Amino acid sequence: MSYPLNIVWFKRDLRIVDHRPLAWALQMGPVLPLYIVEPELWAQPDVSARQWAFAAESINELQQALAALGQPLCVMVGDAVQIFSQLHERHGIASLWSHEETGNGWTYARDLAVAAWARQASVPWREPRQFGVIRRLKSRNGWAKAWDGDMASPVTPAPKRLTPVEGDWPTDIPTADELGLAPDPCPHRQPGGRVAGLHTLESFLNERGRDYRYKMSSPVTAFNASSRLSPHLTWGTLSMREVAQATAARVEGLQRSKDANAQAWRASLASFSGRQHWHCHFIQKLEDEPRIEFENLHRAYDGLRSDVADPHRLAAWSEGRTGFPFIDACMRALNQHGWINFRMRAMLMSFASYHLWLPWLDSGLHLARKFVDYEPGIHWPQVQMQSGTTGINTMRIYNPVKQGLDQDPTGRFIRSFVPELDALPDSFIHEPWLWPQAQSLPYPPPIVDNASAAKLAREALYAIRKGADHRQAAHAIVAKHASRKAGSAVMGRKRSAKAKRGSDKQLTFDF
DNA sequence: AGTGCAGTTGACTTT
DNA sequence: TAAAGTCAACTGCAC
Numbered sequence: 389m390s391y392p393l394n395i396v397w398f399k400r401d402l403r404i405v406d407h408r409p410l411a412w413a414l415q416m417g418p419v420l421p422l423y424i425v426e427p428e429l430w431a432q433p434d435v436s437a438r439q440w441a442f443a444a445e446s447i448n449e450l451q452q453a454l455a456a457l458g459q460p461l462c463v464m465v466g467d468a469v470q471i472f473s474q475l476h477e478r479h480g481i482a483s484l485w486s487h488e489e490t491g492n493g494w495t496y497a498r499d500l501a502v503a504a505w506a507r508q509a510s511v512p513w514r515e516p517r518q519f520g521v522i523r524r525l526k527s528r529n530g531w532a533k534a535w536d537g538d539m540a541s542p543v544t545p546a547p548k549r550l551t552p553v554e555g556d557w558p559t560d561i562p563t564a565d566e567l568g569l570a571p572d573p574c575p576h577r578q579p580g581g582r583v584a585g586l587h588t589l590e591s592f593l594n595e596r597g598r599d600y601r602y603k604m605s606s607p608v609t610a611f612n613a614s615s616r617l618s619p620h621l622t623w624g625t626l627s628m629r630e631v632a633q634a635t636a637a638r639v640e641g642l643q644r645s646k647d648a649n650a651q652a653w654r655a656s657l658a659s660f661s662g663r664q665h666w667h668c669h670f671i672q673k674l675e676d677e678p679r680i681e682f683e684n685l686h687r688a689y690d691g692l693r694s695d696v697a698d699p700h701r702l703a704a705w706s707e708g709r710t711g712f713p714f715i716d717a718c719m720r721a722l723n724q725h726g727w728i729n730f731r732m733r734a735m736l737m738s739f740a741s742y743h744l745w746l747p748w749l750d751s752g753l754h755l756a757r758k759f760v761d762y763e764p765g766i767h768w769p770q771v772q773m774q775s776g777t778t779g780i781n782t783m784r785i786y787n788p789v790k791q792g793l794d795q796d797p798t799g800r801f802i803r804s805f806v807p808e809l810d811a812l813p814d815s816f817i818h819e820p821w822l823w824p825q826a827q828s829l830p831y832p833p834p835i836v837d838n839a840s841a842a843k844l845a846r847e848a849l850y851a852i853r854k855g856a857d858h859r860q861a862a863h864a865i866v867a868k869h870a871s872r873k874a875g876s877a878v879m880g881r882k883r884s885a886k887a888k889r890g891s892d893k894q895l896t897f898d899f
Numbered sequence: 900a901g902t903g904c905a906g907t908t909g910a911c912t913t914t
Numbered sequence: 915t916a917a918a919g920t921c922a923a924c925t926g927c928a929c
Contacts, residue, residue, distance in 0.1 A: 731915060734915050735915090738915095849914085850913095
């Protein structure tokens with residue numbers, strides 16, 4: 389006869405260090421660590437085989453780490469409620485533990501179903517917080533301080549050993565193929581697993597990160613100079629707390645040095661630390677308002693774009709053949725690496741939403757699938773921001789030619805991803821259509837006219853912005869979501885011209 | 900050496 | 915994380 393189980397349900401927190409559910413569950417008695425592969429989740433339109441590949445590598449490594457402690461990770465395939473319910477019938481579940489998750493609409497609904505099941509089965513389900521994201525947040529006031537406190541709290545050490553749980557627990561991790569995922573080649577994907585994550589953290593903080601601040605904007609330099617920790621934070625092979633504390637420790641070590649290098653390091657790590665706050669700041673938005681995965685944040689923009697994407701434009705954009713070299717190079721880089729720097733993500737989204745006038749849901753889903761680090765809580769607020777549908781941000785219509793000139797002046801990045809332009813002289817690399825012999829290139833003409841497409845978009849957005857009831861709803865959105873860093877003056881107290889500029893900048897940054 | 904002027908730069912505003 | 919437009923200050927240069 390078996391005994392009641394304390395189950396630690398691993399989700400996107402594939403590690404044993406700084407894992408409070410695991411540590412706390414162990415105080416109850418022997419623990420069964422469990423990962424549930426949910427075929428229905430992996431059939432959703434925002435997930436992909438490249439993400440599963442990263443997750444599977446991480447799950448595999450987690451399994452070995454747990455096995456070394458005495459109880460390997462149990463891997464079950466199916467519906468979470470059904471699996472818990474069966475385990476409960478056969479063994480009895482004494483307690484269920486997992487990290488609080490702000491995922492997509494599907495995982496939100498699943499968590500509600502698990503919570504309902506647990507309640508009726510009288511199984512206590514505890515969900516410690518994993519990020520600085522606060523469930524049932526009442527007000528954004530004091531949010532940043534709470535984040536600082538949470539991230540400064542002690543990192544929970546990995547358990548020393550696990551008591552083996554009697555029984556024959558499945559351990560096989562299905563392949564993408566077995567899960568029915570569409571083929572999704574990503575030759576330069578970052579490897580999953582905590583060991584890779586720790587190496588990435590180490591090399592960023594000690595070798596690659598010095599010029600982070602200056603090099604993160606350009607795809608020429610960002611692949612190396614960015615932290616590249618995003619997939620590890622998404623899948624939880626590293627915890628945000630560990631990253632925040634490792635960054636703080638490195639800054640501490642640089643403190644007394646007057647070396648010019650130390651100065652550059654400090655500036656870059658301060659910038660990096662700011663981005664760690666952002667991560668949770670954005671996830672908090674989706675936590676507070678899950679509908680923004682599906683609907684315009686500001687409803688005055690409903691109906692602005694057709695709900696149905698032009699298939700020709702969507703395909704050209706997502707496959708990197710719009711005829712705009714810098715856009716196409718960035719999209720191809722993303723498709724091959726599963727990652728691109730933040731600014732280029734914004735440009736790609738802006739181009740789809742403004743120049744191509746595609747509905748953000750379709751283009752957003754493509755990007756979601758291509759990001760190995762897809763984090764719904766960051767992604768969808770960003771998608772809406774770059775599409776102009778939040779109602780509280782200034783329009784940011786990126787000029788793909790200007791961005792190319794700014795970020796890739798020599799065309800080196802373009803050439804490495806768009807070999808069709810090999811015969812094109814350097815002076816035309818950003819605007820091949822101006823080259824007299826452009827027709828001889830195996831490369832399409834621009835899919836839209838750059839200037840006129842941007843102008844049309846700007847006018848359409850502006851028409852809505854100055855509509856009668858736009859302002860009131862925008863005010864409510866600011867109250868709910870915007871950062872408080874600029875102070876309470878955001879809500880309308882009189883301010884000096886300087887303070888006003890400052891707070892507006894903060895708002896456009898943070899929506 | 901001062902003046903006028905085209906072109907440039909930068910801060911700020913508008914879309 | 916934008917870009918274009920406006921305006922004033924500034925610069926280089928011809929006379």
